[in-house]
Amino acid sequence: MTIGDGHDLRSSRFAGDEVLEGCYDKERVLQRGDSGSAVRKIQQALIVLGFPVPEVGANGIFSGETELAVRSYQEARGLKVDGIVGSVTIGSLDEEFFTGTQKPSVSPVTEPQVSEVPTPLFPESPVRSPRASPVGPVRAPEVQPVSAPKAPRVEVPAVKIPQPPTAPIAEPPILTTQAVPLEQTPVHVRRPITPPLTRLPPTVDSKGRKFHTAGTLSGSDSSFEAEAGKSVRLELNNLNVKESNVMVKTNTGEAKESVLLPDTLVNFEFTAIEEPFIWRFYIENDNEDSLIEWRLYSNWVPGKSE
Incomplete structure (x- = not known):
């Protein structure tokens, strides 16, 4: 078994696993009684695809329940139903989880050449900046504060709004006819639909099964x-x-x-x-x-x- 020989698993879930690569190269198989991380990867993949192992879960032990899940997967995919993970079964699982993406190739980066001169030389400028002559602080002349004049207060005369004359409100005449109740459409109230509760199966029935x-x-x-x-x-x-x-x-x-x-x-x-x-x-x-x-x-x- 050689990884990188062109006949390798491609999905990130299985690629690089020596045991699964050996199954893919027909050098070995996984069957009942085996254990390890490779078995756990197979169990996890079966659970994701809808072939559960509800009693043991992904515990890394190839038990009878795991063999039954492998058989169910093989039958659903039209493969040979033997409960053994060989080259065809692991190849089928790998194709289902392969996304088609590949890692981008990284080209080597060439380091820039560094000059052997330790410190760049800067020639001293022949022009010297003139020195400022000492000048004492200059004080601004004091300005007297000016008070703003107050504007005279202007009174606004009150304006009366004329009101319209109130007219007497005439009461509606009382009719002696018999009142007929309005026909109302009954309102149907729907009860909220409660989703069914998932019942957990008992572990043992009445006959000890x-x-x-x-x-x-x-x-x-x-x-x-x-x-x-x-x-x-x-x-x-x-x-x-x-x-x-x-x-x-x-x-x-x-x-x-x-x-x-x-x-x-x-x-x-x-x-x-x-x-x-x-x-x-x-x-x-x-x-x-x-x-x-x-x-x-x-x-x-x-x-x-x-």
């Missing part, structure tokens, strides 16, 4: 993959204002359906015959504009002791 991971799905057909235990619970929440009919299928052959009302939680439970198990969930619904939030609970979670 731990919180595994979460995400969002959009569109009529979508899917995701997770490594979990034999007993899992999938919780769906409809974030749209319209209800939709949803069907959940798994790679174990199970299929369950329900009606998702707006902002209402629906639970689906599934079982497998071995543990750990790579679960594959396929969600189908009849609303192309749907937005569904999902949370997965499992009796076995990667990286956590029982």
Whole structure:
């Protein structure tokens, strides 16, 4: 691996990292069990691109949750889904963060030549400035103060403004007709719309299954993959204002359906015959504009002791 050989990472996020440059040159890979600053950079990049690792975050340890996030990124970008950061995966991430700007080249500056003469010579002027003759201080003659004459006060005669004669105000005649109330348009008062509160998922459900991971799905057909235990619970929440009919299928052959009302939680439970198990969930619904939030609970979670 040689940095500067023309086959280098270009984004400021990854460029110059020896481990990631080695992955880009097909000399090594990053996979589950690895750790270090290179793993932390991959985790941070996945979180920025919308592939979270909510349990561990960017801790620099390539755990099962990080592998699941890498698999989700590879599937979304049409890459080989293996959960391993190799040359193609790091190259794809580098292209997404490369801005195209390059550092400006700096040309060397030539120092100016300094004269060997230590001090410039100035010839003494042959003309000497004349000396001023001593002259005593000159006092100005004293001037007597002159008082300003006072102007006589002039009284302004009062002017009377003639007032118009007051005319009697005639009272309006009282009508004996019945008063008809004016028809008023009712005013509709709208209540302020309160944004929905984000509910934090509990860490353990009623059957002792731990919180595994979460995400969002959009569109009529979508899917995701997770490594979990034999007993899992999938919780769906409809974030749209319209209800939709949803069907959940798994790679174990199970299929369950329900009606998702707006902002209402629906639970689906599934079982497998071995543990750990790579679960594959396929969600189908009849609303192309749907937005569904999902949370997965499992009796076995990667990286956590029982």
